[in-house]
Amino acid sequence: MEQKTIAEIRRLITPPAGIEDVLTAFLLLLDYPPDDVNGWNKCQTIMSRSGDKSVMTKVSRFDPLYCSPKKAQKSADMIAPYTLEIIRNKNLHAAKIYEWTKSMIEQVKVSGGLQI
Template identity: 70%
Template sequence: MEQKTIVELRRLNSPPRGVDDVVTAFLLLLEYPPNEVKDWNKCKSILSRTGEKSVMTKVSHFDPLYCSPETAQKSEDLLAPYTIEIVRNKNLYAAKMYTWTKSMIEEVKASGGVQK
């Protein structure tokens, strides 16, 4: 995941349908509470955080062994209606986030994640 991806997505005032789901799935996987990612303005606020609370910090510290299978499943459910082609046609940066999120979901599933 690159910082540029985060920057470009948070610049969207009203993302195409599907892009918002990709961002929400990504943030849920990083264990942001569901109530913090329920609308686009809240997601944009999270994407704008800096320092220790930044998304990139969470990405760099993400370990599939410490993600719960339930969290991964919630993210996967949000992505289920979409393919990489659908997302790429809506927004290239969302496609990058989609790919990262899908791969981390698979790693959580393969590792079994942490049981909460």
């Protein structure tokens, strides 16, 4: 995933239906607290951060072995109503995020993720 993808999504003033769910699922998977990703404005704020807490840093450091299956399932449930085609028809950048999120959820399931 590229920084451009995050930047383009962040610029959306009002995202098309489903895009906020995809972004929320993505950010939850990256271990942002649910209260921090509750609503589009909060998601935009997170995507605007730089440095060690940036979204791209978390993407590059994401390891499915350290993600809880419960968190992965919550993200999976959020994006379950959507297919890649549905999201792609709404926004190509959101489709990239959808693909990454779906792929990482599957990797968490396959690996067993973090067992607490």
